[in-house]
Amino acid sequence: MLDEKTAKRIQTIVPILNENQKRIYLAAEAESLGRGGISQISQVLGVSRNTIAAGIKEIAGAVVRAPSGRIRKEGGGRKAIEETQPGITEALESLVSQSSYGDPESPLRWTTKSLRNLSDALRGKGFTVSFSKTRQMLNDLGYSLQLNQKMLQVGKPHPDRDGQFRHISETAKAFLSEGLPVISIDCKKKELVGNFRNQGAEYAKSGQPVKVLDHDFPLPELGKVAPYGVYDMARFAVNSVRQWWDEMGMARYPAASKLYITADGGGSNGSRNRLWKTELQELANETGLQFHVSHFPPGTSKWNKIEHRMFSCISKNWRGRPAETLMVIISLVESTTTEAGLKVKCGLDRNVYETGIKVSEEELERINISRDDFHGEWNYCISPSETFA
Secondary structure, three states: OOOHHHHHHHHHHHHHOOHHHHHHHHHHHHHHHOOOHHHHHHHHHOOOHHHHHHHHHHHHOOOOOOOOOOOOOOOOOOOOHHHHOOOHHHHHHHHHHOOEEOOOOOOOEEEOOOHHHHHHHHHHOOOOOOHHHHHHHHHHHOEEOOOOOOOOOOOOOOOOHHHHHHHHHHHHHHHHHOOOOEEEEOOOOOEEOOOOOOOOOOOOOOOOOOOOOOOOOOOOOOOEEOOOOOOOOHHHHHHHHHHHHHHHHHHHOOOOOEEEEEEOOOHHHOOOOHHHHHHHHHHHHHHOOEEEEEEOOOOOHHHOHHHHHHHHHHHHHHOOOOOOOHHHHHHHHHOOEOOOOOEOOOOOOOOOOOOOOOOOHHHHHOOOEEEOOOOOOOEEEEOOOOOOO
C-alpha cells in the first residue's frame, strides 16, 4: 500500500489537474512505485486501472502533449493596458501620426519623438504608462526605430513648415469626418518603356534570367512613362484629377460638393503655377465642385505620407520585370495589392499636351479663388466661377 506521505501528496495535486495531466501524473507515480504500482494508485484514488495504464503507454511512446487549454483561471493574469486604460492606443497613434515619416520606398513607419517624450505626452493626457510599455505599443502599431535617411532639408527650413503640416492634417480630418474626399497628387520619375533592365529580381528557372537590352537608351517609338503620378504638365495633372473624379470619386462620393487636394509646392501642380490654377478653375466649372488645395512647404516634397505607403508596394510588384510595353506597365501597377487592402487603379492617358503655355494676368484674375488666412499662397480654394454658376 502507499505510504501516508505519498498518498497525501497525490491527493493534494490531483484535484487541480485536468484529465490529461491527471492521467500522466498518476502514471508517473505508478511507475515510480514499481511492481503493483497501478493497483495501489487505483485502490487509493478510485481511478480506473485502464486510465493509469493508458498514461504509462503515452509516456513510453513519447506522445505526451502540453494541454491546449488555458493555464490561468478565466480572467486571470495582468489586464491588457487598453482594457485598464481605454483609448490609450488611439492617443498614442494620434501623437505619432503627425510626426511620423519614412523612406518613400519603404513600408516601415517610424517616429521622430522619443519614447520618453511620448510617454510624457500620454501622461499629460491622463494615462499611466512607462516608456518600455510605450515601445511595446509602438511595435504593435507597426512603428520601428528611426532610420538614417534623406529627410534633412537643403537650406533653412521654413519657420511655418510644421504649422503647415498640422494645417493639412486638421483639414484632412475635417473633410473625412464629413464624408468628403481627400486626394493627393504627386510627381515621380519617368520610366523607360521597352525591354530594359529593371532593379530587383523575380523567380525563374536557374540559369534562365530574362534577357534585356544592354543599353538604356530611350526607344523613340515607345518613349517614357510616369508610373507613379503626374509629372511635368499642369494640364496633365488636372486631367488626372478629372479622370479620378469621373471613374472613382463621383461614384464613391455622390453627395460631395467639394474635395481636398494635397500637392507638392513646386512642379506642374505647384503653388506658384498659374496654369495649374486656371486648369483647376476649368475643372471646377465642369463639375460644380470646390477644390480646396494645400501645398507642402518648400523642401518637403518627399514627405507625402500617402505615396510612402503605395509606391513601395508598386516597386516591389514591379521589381525584376522589364517594362516592355505600356500595357505591361499598366498591368504591373494595377495588380499591386497588400494584405492591408491596398488596391491600385491605373490608366493610360493618350492625350497630347502642349508645353510652354503662358497664362496672362487677365486670365489669372478670372480665377474664382479664395485664400486662407494661414499662408494663402499654400492654402486656397477654387470654386466654380460666377459666370459658370
